[in-house]
Amino acid sequence: xxxxxxxxxxxxxxxxxxxxxxxxxxxxxxxxxxxxxxxxxxxxxxxxxxxxxxxxxxxxxxxxxxxxxxxxxxxxxxxxxxxxxxxxxxxxxxxxxxxxxxxxxxxxxxxxxxxxxxxxxxxxxxxxxxxxxxxxxxxxxxxxxxxxxxxxxxxxxxxxxxxxxxxxxxxxxxxxxxxxxxxxxxxxxxxxxxxxxxxxxxxxxxxxxxxxxxxxxxxxxxxxxxxxxxxxxxxxxxxxxxxxxxxxxxxxxxxxxxxxxxxxxxxxxxxxxxxxxxxxxxxxxxxxxxxxxxxxxxxxxxxxxxxxx
Numbered sequence: 671x672x673x674x675x676x677x678x679x680x681x682x683x684x685x686x687x688x689x690x691x692x693x694x695x696x697x698x699x700x701x702x703x704x705x706x707x708x709x710x711x712x713x714x715x716x717x718x719x720x721x722x723x724x725x726x727x728x729x730x731x732x733x734x735x736x737x738x739x740x741x742x743x744x745x746x747x748x749x750x751x752x753x754x755x756x757x758x759x760x761x762x763x764x765x766x767x768x769x770x771x772x773x774x775x776x777x778x779x780x781x782x783x784x785x786x787x788x789x790x791x792x793x794x795x796x797x798x799x800x801x802x803x804x805x806x807x808x809x810x811x812x813x814x815x816x817x818x819x820x821x822x823x824x825x826x827x828x829x830x831x832x833x834x835x836x837x838x839x840x841x842x843x844x845x846x847x848x849x850x851x852x853x854x855x856x857x858x859x860x861x862x863x864x865x866x867x868x869x870x871x872x873x874x875x876x877x878x879x880x881x882x883x884x885x886x887x888x889x890x891x892x893x894x895x896x897x898x899x900x901x902x903x904x905x906x907x908x909x910x911x912x913x914x915x916x917x918x919x920x921x922x923x924x925x926x927x928x929x930x931x932x933x934x935x936x937x938x939x940x941x942x943x944x945x946x947x948x949x950x951x952x953x954x955x956x957x958x959x960x961x962x963x964x965x966x967x968x969x970x971x972x973x974x975x976x977x978x979x
Contacts, residue, residue, distance in 0.1 A: 675716040675729075676889040676897075683712055683729060685720055695720055695727040713738065713752040714887045714899050715844060737786045739846055741904070754846045754887070754899045759839070761791045763825075763849035763858060766804045766811070768796055771850055773811070777962030779848070780820065781920035788846075791839060793832075795825040795854045814956055818923050827858040837862055842895040848904055859900060863893060917966050918946070923955050924963055937967070 673693065677684035683695045697712050712718065712729055719731040738755040762779050764771035776792065783790040792815055794808055812822045821839070825832035840862070847855050889897045918924050918938060928936065930945035938946035949955045 671720045671722065673718055673720055674889070675712060675714055675718055677886065678710065678712070678714055678888075679886045685718060685727070685729070687720065693720060693722070693727045695729045697729050708740075708750045708752050710752055713755045714889055714901075715755040715757065715897075717756070737788050739782060739786065739788060739848075741782065753848065753901055756844060757788050757846050757899075758843035758896070759791060760788050760846040760848065761793050761836075761840075763793045763795050763847060763853045763855050765796050765850070765853045766794065766800055766808050768799050769850055769852050771853065773958040774962050774965055775850075776815075777921075777959060778966060781917070781962075781966060784920040784922070785916075790820055792820055792822045793825050793836060793858070794822060795827055795858065797824050797831065798826045798829060814958070818959075825854075825858065827854045827861045830861055833858070833861045837894065840892060840894070840896065840898065843892075844889075844897045844899070845892075846899045846901065848901055850904060851902070855900065859890065859898060862898070863890065917963060921959060921963050923959065924949075927955070939964070939967070 671687055671689070673685035673687035675683050676686050676692075683697065685693050685695050687693055712732060716735070717733040718729045719733075721728050721730050735755045737757055739753040739757060739760055740750050741753065742750060760779075760783050762771075762776060764776060780790055792812075794812065797805070797808070800808065808824070812824070815822050823832050823835055823839070825836065827833065836858070847859065849855055887899065887901045889899050892898050915935060915937070918928050924938070924946055927945040927949045928938070931938070931941070932943035933941055936944055936946070938944050941947075946955065946960075950957065950960045
């Protein structure tokens with residue numbers, strides 16, 4: 671029996687079968703013996719084969735994935751955690767404040783989307799909370815990322831501002847919605863789909879950080895076609911499966927200068943006649959993006975991303 675994995679509670683998976691049923695499933699233990707260095711060998715969005723026997727259901731096979739969004743596991747740094755698979759779009763919900771989403775976090779997320787050929791959109795929420803300096807900074811961020819080629823939206827989920835534009839972007843797509851706890855993902859989904867009725871939380875005014883209100887990943891049917899994948903808040907985004915010269919490939923504006931470097935194996939750190947370093951000096955590449963590139967490049971032990979990224 672074939673189906674789609676629509677919920678992962680950590681120990682059980684919910685599968686929507688092709689014959690229209692919803693079945694709670696275990697996972698065959700042999701999956702964990704395969705060469706999948708992941709904490710979750712089955713992920714939201716997987717197409718799977720299910721066997722039912724004696725009142726229980728087991729996922730026995732996973733079909734090939736066309737892409738996936740992945741990060742380093744927070745508990746086991748040598749392993750990965752797959753956020754979702756078979757995506758048409760990934761949306762990072764970001765906030766300038768309440769809480770702050772750093773450019774390093776944004777760039778790690780975008781580099782991962784780039785690595786696995788997943789279109790990405792940045793949704794800057796809570797514009798009603800920002801003072802004039804916050805709004806100026808937001809303008810600079812939107813200018814930076816739209817110039818690179820990433821579409822950006824300004825949102826106020828509680829007032830509905832920008833929600834219709836996001837609705838149009840999500841229509842007919844399987845979309846991963848991700849971001850820190852407290853950026854307003856659940857409020858945003860409720861604005862898009864009031865019938866979803868997701869629980870929302872408050873921000874600590876002292877720490878300006880959010881608490882988890884989503885505790886498991888779930889695929890929610892979108893009224894205009896497709897699905898929204900809601901995930902628990904992400905504290906840190908550790909990149910994985912990125913090494914050396916590969917990293918520059920995942921920064922669009924950096925990659926376009928690499929062919930002009932003197933050396934084919936240039937790391938764009940201290941080599942002579944490096945076109946990337948020259949582009950940074952001449953402001954064709956932003957200092958924040960270059961800093962994020964160096965941050966990933968030096969993150970060999972998986973610890974840097976834990977530092978409030």
